[in-house]
Amino acid sequence: MSLKIYRSQIDKIDDSLVDLIEKRELLVKMVDKIKLKKGEDVEIEDRHDEILERVCVGKSNLKQNKMINIFKLLFKNK
Numbered sequence: 259m260s261l262k263i264y265r266s267q268i269d270k271i272d273d274s275l276v277d278l279i280e281k282r283e284l285l286v287k288m289v290d291k292i293k294l295k296k297g298e299d300v301e302i303e304d305r306h307d308e309i310l311e312r313v314c315v316g317k318s319n320l321k322q323n324k325m326i327n328i329f330k331l332l333f334k335n336k
Contacts, residue, residue, distance in 0.1 A: 306333050
């Protein structure tokens with residue numbers, strides 16, 4: 259394959275990632291609204307730990323540290 263084809267595939271993946279991140283953010287905001295109505299804490303470290311454990315266990319060829327860093331950025335940017 260040529261460089262142009264690889265770059266085109268990368269661009270498509272990047273576009274998909276942006277769409278998925280936007281969908282995730284919308285869902286996080288919806289969950290936060292529900293929690294606020296119930297008087298619950300919006301930030302729960304246990305939930306972050308649960309997510310990190312789930313995404314790091316055998317589901318990716320990426321190094322765990324890389325996955326942890328990506329998801330911690332998602333957690334920060336609500």
